Amino acid sequence: MMTVWGCDIPLKVKIFIWMLAHDRIQSAVQLKKKKWSRSETCSTCDKIETSDHIIFQCPIVVFLLSFLRYTFGWSKSPTSYEEFLLEFVDNRRRKIQKVLLFICAGAMWTIWKTCNDLVFNKKVISTPMVVVYKTVMLIKTWRPLMMPKFSAMTDDKINLMSVNAH
Ligand SMILES: [Zn+2]
Numbered sequence: 001m002m003t004v005w006g007c008d009i010p011l012k013v014k015i016f017i018w019m020l021a022h023d024r025i026q027s028a029v030q031l032k033k034k035k036w037s038r039s040e041t042c043s044t045c046d047k048i049e050t051s052d053h054i055i056f057q058c059p060i061v062v063f064l065l066s067f068l069r070y071t072f073g074w075s076k077s078p079t080s081y082e083e084f085l086l087e088f089v090d091n092r093r094r095k096i097q098k099v100l101l102f103i104c105a106g107a108m109w110t111i112w113k114t115c116n117d118l119v120f121n122k123k124v125i126s127t128p129m130v131v132v133y134k135t136v137m138l139i140k141t142w143r144p145l146m147m148p149k150f151s152a153m154t155d156d157k158i159n160l161m162s163v164n165a166h
Contacts, residue, residue, distance in 0.1 A: 008145040009105045052080040063128040106139035
């Protein structure tokens with residue numbers, strides 16, 4: 001399995017994904033365990049807010065994941081971190097894995113930032129497409145981090161996303 005540490009993304013995002021993998025991100029359920037006085041439900045959809053809910057299951061994320069599924073021709077979208085690893089990391093060729101993990105890390109980080117903006121700054125996004133645009137913009141800024149031999153494939157995937165977002 002390709003680990004997050006071998007991925008060409010910013011360190012803070014690697015740490016975030018490591019925490020997600022270990023169910024340590026500050027979801028409502030996690031905060032509740034630390035006796036934070038907030039309900040355990042998601043601010044967007046009122047379901048129980050686990051890590052997997054925030055990153056893979058909330059309606060806003062499902063929209064983004066459907067966009068990625070449609071753009072890259074996946075047979076299905078991951079609904080949990082475990083599924084994401086099994087289907088989208090373990091089962092693919094190395095070159096594709098590297099690029100896919102890069103894009104998915106961008107999507108996860110965008111979701112996490114958007115979710116925090118909503119919870120802490122009460123910033124509501126106007127349309128679900130906003131998370132798609134934000135993801136594309138973010139991975140474009142990460143693009144110089146990608147190893148040169150994967151550049152062409154990364155550009156192809158970013159272009160495909162840009163085209164489908166319009
Ligand atoms: Zn939700």
